[in-house]
Amino acid sequence: MVELAGISKSFHSYKAVNDVSFTVNDGEIMVLLGTSGCGKTTTLKMINGLIQPDSGTISIGKETLTAANATRLRRKTGYVMQQNGLFPHYTVEENIGVVPTLSGWPRHRIREATYTLMERLQLSPDRFAAKYPAMLSGGQQQRVGIARALVADPPLLLMDEPFGALDPVTRLQVREDFMGLEEAGARTIIMVTHDIEEAFMLGNRICLMDSGRIVQLGTPAELLFKPAGDFVRTFCNPHRTLLEFRVIRIEKLCPWLPDYTPDNNAATATLPATADCWQVMELLSTGTELVTTHCAGKQKMINRVNLPEAMNQYKKALQHK
Numbered sequence: 001m002v003e004l005a006g007i008s009k010s011f012h013s014y015k016a017v018n019d020v021s022f023t024v025n026d027g028e029i030m031v032l033l034g035t036s037g038c039g040k041t042t043t044l045k046m047i048n049g050l051i052q053p054d055s056g057t058i059s060i061g062k063e064t065l066t067a068a069n070a071t072r073l074r075r076k077t078g079y080v081m082q083q084n085g086l087f088p089h090y091t092v093e094e095n096i097g098v099v100p101t102l103s104g105w106p107r108h109r110i111r112e113a114t115y116t117l118m119e120r121l122q123l124s125p126d127r128f129a130a131k132y133p134a135m136l137s138g139g140q141q142q143r144v145g146i147a148r149a150l151v152a153d154p155p156l157l158l159m160d161e162p163f164g165a166l167d168p169v170t171r172l173q174v175r176e177d178f179m180g181l182e183e184a185g186a187r188t189i190i191m192v193t194h195d196i197e198e199a200f201m202l203g204n205r206i207c208l209m210d211s212g213r214i215v216q217l218g219t220p221a222e223l224l225f226k227p228a229g230d231f232v233r234t235f236c237n238p239h240r241t242l243l244e245f246r247v248i249r250i251e252k253l254c255p256w257l258p259d260y261t262p263d264n265n266a267a268t269a270t271l272p273a274t275a276d277c278w279q280v281m282e283l284l285s286t287g288t289e290l291v292t293t294h295c296a297g298k299q300k301m302i303n304r305v306n307l308p309e310a311m312n313q314y315k316k317a318l319q320h321k
């Protein structure tokens with residue numbers, strides 16, 4: 001667990017982070033989201049002990065972060081930087097092995113852990129282990145940065161715009177490969193992004209910041225359907241339709257979906273109830289007429305007419321809660 005209590009940081013007289021408090025639970029993905037300059041990176045660097053807060057406390061696990069234990073705690077924390085931060089004169093293998101080497105792991109163990117992660121991240125060790133960062137594409141460099149952060153199996157992973165410098169197609173590929181990694185699952189992750197769709201897709205909770213302060217901290221659904229004020233509403237509105245389809249899972253719509261009645265003439269597909277409404281729409285807009293799903297012990301059916309109706313009913317119910 002990571003806990004920030006009343007953290008503030010000024011640069012000269014400018015308050016970059018202003019009285020920020022939150023708790024990130026074990027295994028949770030917390031996304032720090034907000035406009036440029038709102039204090040996201042400064043907050044992340046304070047959690048990594050790279051910047052000292054002026055006031056407040058940060059606890060990582062059972063320890064309070066201090067100048068004295070920052071280096072030791074940093075070795076137990078993976079850090080992925082926006083511009084990958086690889087050492088240009090180290091090979092890929094040496095870059096990934098930096099923390100295990102500093103921690104005194106035997107050489108064969110470092111190689112084994114490095115090669116395993118490289119393979120999982122689509123970087124064939126035969127082809128890439130001896131290469132230098134400048135010989136890799138941006139996406140490959142970012143994969144090396146992710147492998148480096150994960151290799152020592154840190155319980156906490158801090159990620160600063162980890163996919164930010166990549167083109168949209170590569171960004172999606174690297175992101176999906178990262179999320180599919182066994183090594184990334186069940187880890188506590190704090191991730192900075194200014195990409196609202198990424199935040200809503202990856203975050204269990206989102207900490208939306210403006211001018212150094214937290215404006216709202218909540219689940220993606222809470223930010224969308226129970227915004228704390230005009231800033232949150234305005235921030236979400238340009239992307240609202242897409243985000244709603246991404247955030248609402250079929251299982252939430254069950255009370256408003258009709259029971260399935262077989263129709264041999266309709267092109268039918270099945271999705272798990274954990275699928276989101278975007279996945280349903282993808283099917284319905286590419287030739288499928290009926291989507292069936294199993295929820296609450298019943299088989300339900302979704303089509304283009306009842307999907308928006310059920311989503312509206314769900315949103316109404318949420319607002320009255």
Ligand SMILES: Nc1ncnc2c1ncn2[C@@H]1O[C@H](COP(=O)(O)OP(=O)(O)OP(=O)(O)O)[C@@H](O)[C@H]1O
Pocket residue numbers: 011012016034035036037038039040041042043194
């Ligand atoms: N070392 C520094 N010296 C002076 N001012 C700084 C320093 N680091 C950050 N700042 C200022 O603090 C504010 C917050 O910066 P920070 O990098 O945390 O923002 P951010 O939300 O991560 O922005 P971005 O999304 O653009 O990276 C900005 O106004 C920035 O100019």
